[in-house]
Amino acid sequence: MSTKTDKIDRLAELTASTETSTGASLWVEAWRRLKSSKMAVIGACIIGVFVVVAIVGPWVAPYSPTAQLWRGEVLTNQNVFVGPRAENWLGLDHLARDEFSRMLVGARQTLLVGIVATLLGFTVGALVGGASGAALVLGGKVGRRIDTVVMRVIDMMLALPSLLLAVSIAAVLGQSLTTVMIAVGVVQIPIFARLLRGAMLAQGGSDYVLAAQALGVRKRRIALGHVLPNSLSPVIVQTTLSLATAIIEAAALSYLGLGNPDSAVPEWGVMLAQAQRYFDSAPMLAVYPALGIIITALGFTLLGEAMREALDPKLRS
């Protein structure tokens, strides 16, 4: 008899414990899935290293990025360039500046351009797309008309090749780092706008919207309180992926000579463009910034893809 009651007690204990463990919200669950994804962990590590370098880079750099370490020794070599050595881990560039220090300091510029450009694209794009989607969900003739007008403008922007659009904007605004940020940001606007609007449109036809309508919930409340939160996950994923694109595009603009006119300020894209001239004699000078750009972009892409999987409702248990 006592074993029987023991068994029952044990069973009760076990069933009670499983019940309390279900206290996870949607985001907590997505976070849990993200943590168990190798892709996300690798991506996050890369981004982490990049961000740390961008923040502390100027302080830990062994030399000033603009100091010319010219001590005559260069002339003794056949080659003008000094390769990697104990004092200069990555060698010297064409003006005898320490390449390693320039890489460290340049990371900050690159990250700044990526973040500011993506934020610009996200903010404006989400506002436009959200307004358009909300107008559509609110329904009525006016809503549909607003949506049509907004979306045709967005379509026009989307029709232009992104780099061409960025180049035209940069050409109009003149040569500066701000220009690069704006140009890259504007290119992202239509992507965010279309994405959010499309997600809201898809959510607008779902059962819970109908159910909320059947209970008399106001349309404004349905659009903002129900449809919008459900449409955010693709936009969040896109933000991460956009950071990668923004970094690459900013580098491309710098490479084309539309970036910061003061070439003394190190930026990976500019460094890549300058190294091109000396590619024959010092190919590694092009490889370092290129690798930096590629690895960083890869980090953001990996994390973005992992987030897409973690937030995908179809994979949700």
Place this chain on the structure above:
Amino acid sequence: MALLSVDELTVTFTGRGRRDAKAVSGVSFDVDQGQVVGLVGESGCGKSVTSLALMGLLPSRGVKTGGRADFDGTDLLTLSPKGMRDLRGSQMAMIFQDPLSSLNPVVPIGVQVTEILARHRGMKGEAARREAASLLERVGIPDPTRRLKEYPHQLSGGMRQRALIAMAVACAPRLLIADEPTTALDVTIQAQILELLKELVDEEGTALLMITHDLGVVAGLCDQVNVLYAGKVVESAERRELFDAPTHPYANGLLGSIPRLDGPRGEPLRPVRGSINDTIAWEDGCAFAPRCDHYTLECLQGTPALGEPRKPGHQVRCVNPVLSDGAAGLRESALPEPDEAPGTDTVGDDGSTEAAAVEKDAAVGTAGTAEKEAGA
């Protein structure tokens, strides 16, 4: 006067370059205060479209409605969208088929319940939360304060449907429309949910319009049953009357198609042959005629009128009603040992007086069944 009185409701879907599709072609029924009315029919017969039309939730474009639907004296079909929004949730509410997709996945249950209280009863903050908790408790959700903070995916299917019912009854509506509320649930949970609905109807005097294809649900819950076929009511009767004496060949076939545990083993099932696509326009005749075993040329001379061939109040839209006792299939399976058939919800033994009076018509019934057997 009835709380909801639907009169010749029609819903037509129109599309550019496509033929108009009549989903509901003249449905009439009444729902009284505290009454449970069933709307029964197979997929595509217009049950759900009828309910959406009553709630004013059909898309605004490409849909034409006709007829009248008087709810407490106001015509729901001509009411302004704003008037309709004020009515929904407070005076009439609806429960949907799939409880998971009917709840917003990223918003906690509590927020979804309180927003209705805020909308119709002006409740806010702590008061709204307490009311929401007591609502959840009332529909049988244990530990309601904790559940309020949870998300829909953390609740079981039955609990989700309970939460939806709580939301629907939050403002004590006078009419509740339930569109197949138990289809997505386990059989045991189905019974609990039906029990809950019954309780709410009994306690509050709420009228319930039950839309279902499940005759078991009808048998357990409804007072009055309307059988829908191709967008028209073909038989309307009090529940017992319908199960005892299904008179329209379609209703008769439906009841006859239910498999029975007490029938002889190995007996083939008796489907109603054909599908809902084998139909003709009601204007040309009876839409069920292509699938009917009893049809004659008279069936193809315009829409059959509603008649009362058996009893006053038992309306049947048929030229050749089945006037034998019980459902065709049931009757035949019960023939060898007629006394052995127990009074399950699908067949009863009263109603035999009418059957005796129309003895000669019984022949029609058996002949029809024989024909069906040959066809099967």
